[in-house]
Amino acid sequence: MPTLLARASGRAIPFMLALGLAAGGASAQNAYPSRAISLVVPFAAGGPTDVVARSLGAAMSKTLGQSIVVENRTGAGGTLASAHVARAAPDGYTLLIHHNGMATAPALYRKLPFNPLTDFAYAGQVADVPMTLLGRKDLPPGDMASFIKYARDNGNKINLANAGLGAVSQLCGMLLQESLGAQFTTVPYAGTAPALTALLGGQVDVLCDQTTQTIPHIKSGRVKLYGVTTLARIHALPDTPTLQEGGLQGFEVKVWHGVYAPKGTPPEAIEKINGALRAALKDPAFTQKMAELGAEIVPDARQTPAGLQSWLQAEVDKWGPIIRKAGVYAD
């Protein structure tokens, strides 16, 4: 009897094992997500990327049935966070939200420890956010025309804050200096939250940053607003001229956001993440919050994994030559 059982199970085990594994694998995927998901934010808590991430995470968790925990990993203009996610386990439990910095990093960083175009799985894009050019409350110029004159006359006496090399505020500042033909003194921070605190405290003179963070301070009069960085005026600040209207021909910077996972993340998990992302972009609580902050939900075609991937490729191709021509690099 024992021999028979042993022989029977000896033959049965490989088959049962294979069946069991297949069933376990399928149910593991069906069960995704079975625990909390980490959403890595490359900039400081309380900043624009963080605000979009927290609102998005709350909306996506309604569909996914698990909490999405925001993890701020700051440093090196967002590249530390991206490298962390590129190397994380590809199981759908570590995601990254990033902006234009994902596309500018290959040109800005000589030793980039990841490749934005090959080391990730793409979940989709979220929202576009305009930027605003701000001065500290007591900076002398009162409007864009006098700011342009003041900037050209005072050059490197002006301290320009940004959220690090690779932040969009850095990109905006770089374009601003180029369009003005002026050279400011740049002061980098770990995100917009500390950069804005420095502007509010009068430690720096100028900051170009997202409306998601700047609108409340503009409305309360704690900063001077010179212009918006989009080609057209924005709904949230209808009376504010664009930098182009103010005289900086063709000036345009808009922040776009994408959600990424490590390369190799199961397609079933990506599909669920994308489904939750698209549901979030229709969630009234999320859309209302974005509208209040001046952000615009991206069109349907950009909400898909393919939409993010092709957009990223186009942005890498667009910014590479501009950055290389400007000669701005980090090691």
Ligand code: ASP
């Ligand atoms: N607004 C920042 C940037 O310029 C990043 C942030 O703090 O969210 O890229």
